[in-house]
Amino acid sequence: MSARPSNRILVTGATGQIGSELIxxxxxxxxxxxxxAAGHSRAPSEKMLSVVIFETLDVSDKDAVSKxxxxxxxDTIYHLAxxxxxxxxxxxxxxxxxxxxxxxxxxxxxxxxxxxxMFWASSIxxxxxxxxxxxxxxxxSLIPTTxxxxxxxxxxxxxNYYSTRYGLDIRSLRYPGIISSETLPGGGTTDYAVExxxxxxxxxxxxxxxxxxxxxxxxxxxDCMMATLKLMDADPSQIKxxxxxxxxxxxxxxxxxxxxxxxxxxxxxCEYKPDFRQKIADSWPMSLDDTPARKDWGWKPxxxxxxxxxxxxxxxxxxxxxx
Numbered sequence: 001m002s003a004r005p006s007n008r009i010l011v012t013g014a015t016g017q018i019g020s021e022l023i024x025x026x027x028x029x030x031x032x033x034x035x036x037a038a039g040h041s042r043a044p045s046e047k048m049l050s051v052v053i054f055e056t057l058d059v060s061d062k063d064a065v066s067k068x069x070x071x072x073x074x075d076t077i078y079h080l081a082x083x084x085x086x087x088x089x090x091x092x093x094x095x096x097x098x099x100x101x102x103x104x105x106x107x108x109x110x111x112x113x114x115x116x117x118m119f120w121a122s123s124i125x126x127x128x129x130x131x132x133x134x135x136x137x138x139x140x141s142l143i144p145t146t147x148x149x150x151x152x153x154x155x156x157x158x159x160n161y162y163s164t165r166y167g168l169d170i171r172s173l174r175y176p177g178i179i180s181s182e183t184l185p186g187g188g189t190t191d192y193a194v195e196x197x198x199x200x201x202x203x204x205x206x207x208x209x210x211x212x213x214x215x216x217x218x219x220x221x222x223d224c225m226m227a228t229l230k231l232m233d234a235d236p237s238q239i240k241x242x243x244x245x246x247x248x249x250x251x252x253x254x255x256x257x258x259x260x261x262x263x264x265x266x267x268x269x270c271e272y273k274p275d276f277r278q279k280i281a282d283s284w285p286m287s288l289d290d291t292p293a294r295k296d297w298g299w300k301p302x303x304x305x306x307x308x309x310x311x312x313x314x315x316x317x318x319x320x321x322x323x
Contacts, residue, residue: 007034008073012059012106013080015039017183018121018175018224020048022078025225027051036072040081042186057081059102065109076232077118079106085125086277087187088148099151100158107162107170117169119232122156122244124176124217125149125189129283136285138246138292145283156243163242171231172244176217176288178224179250179308181315189280190216193257196270197312200261201322205269212255212272215286219249220303220311227299234297241292248290249301250308260309264317 007030013019014037027035037048038057048054055068059081069077081102088095103120110118127136128143142153152174159170177190184194192208193216199206210216219227227247231239258270293299303311316322 008036008075009034009078010036010038010069010072010074010076011078011080012038012057012102013082014054015042015044015048016080016186017178017180018221018228019078019080020045020183021180021221021225022080022228023048023052025229026078029229036068036074038068038081059105060097062105062108065105066112069109069113069115074113075116077106077110077115078228079103079118079120082121082151083148084186084188085123085146085148085280086189086191088151089146089276089280092147095147096151099148100154103155103158107158107168110168111162111166115168117171117232119228120155120159120170120172120244122152122172122174123148124174124284124288126152126156126174126244127283127285131285133284133286135287135289136246137289138241146280159244160242169236169239170242171239172242173227173231173247173293174244174288175224175247176219176249178219178221179312180221181312181319182221189277189284190218192254193218196257196261197316198320200265200268201313201316201320204265204267205271206258207271207273208254208258209273209275210254210278210281211274212253212258212270214254214278214281215251216281217248217251217285217288219247219301220308223249223301223303226302227293230299231293231297238297240296245293245296245299246288246290247293247299248288250303250305251287252305256305257309260305261313264309264313
């Protein structure tokens with residue numbers, strides 16, 4: 001019998017904000033033929049189709065997940081499919097179905113097909129208003145007030161269970177808000193930190209849906225990619241936490257971000273009209289203590305607010321034709 005191929009990778013939620021960039025990093029590292037991108041609600045880009053294999057997949061359908069994993073003899077899974085916070089509050093039943101049933105399906109397939117390693121994306125939404133908001137510790141009370149956050153807490157516990165009960169090598173990060181120059185956000189409470197760049201360049205104005213003094217943890221996409229791959233490359237002995245690691249990066253107010261952008265678009269005007277997402281933001285941390293991630297597997301972000309803003313503006317200005 002021939003040896004099982006290594007690094008045959010399935011990425012669910014591949015057309016989302018993180019997945020759509022992760023697939024390119026994985027294809028560069030492991031080869032295009034070894035990366036299977038799976039998505040459901042968003043169509044894949046032509047660029048994506050040119051570099052990886054794409055499959056349409058609803059993760060709430062376990063048989064479909066199982067068939068794709070078997071078809072490609074999957075060795076590693078990055079499970080990113082999910083309904084985000086603001087979108088989840090509009091349709092809680094769908095959020096639970098995708099986020100929880102989908103995760104359990106992927107875990108069961110990983111167990112049944114002896115997948116070697118799995119990544120699952122948790123979130124700062126796992127925290128609730130009762131947790132310390134500044135330098136939120138790794139271990140603290142988790143009582144979120146959104147169905148998205150509830151699904152993340154339950155998901156962390158489920159991943160820990162499958163790790164301890166079945167010995168699966170499952171790794172996870174509590175992602176903060178992700179800022180990307182490549183993909184538009186998809187219904188999250190931190191979306192303003194991406195939208196503001198597009199509106200500043202195209203219209204010179206933006207109406208922000210959180211208060212100007214709102215502080216939320218953020219992470220620039222290059223750091224997000226680095227952290228995810230570094231975690232997955234770590235030796236199993238380095239992984240001490242099987243729920244999910246805090247992942248810190250940036251922490252700034254909405255107004256501080258707007259002021260950084262004004263350095264590049266002096267005429268930019270930002271107005272603040274908080275909506276239902278403000279309440280969600282007020283229940284989340286303002287900054288995270290990610291000491292365990294730094295100690296266990298060497299996490300260290302590369303971008304601060306000025307460096308991130310400069311890089312975002314340069315990339316988007318070129319794409320959008322801003323002079």
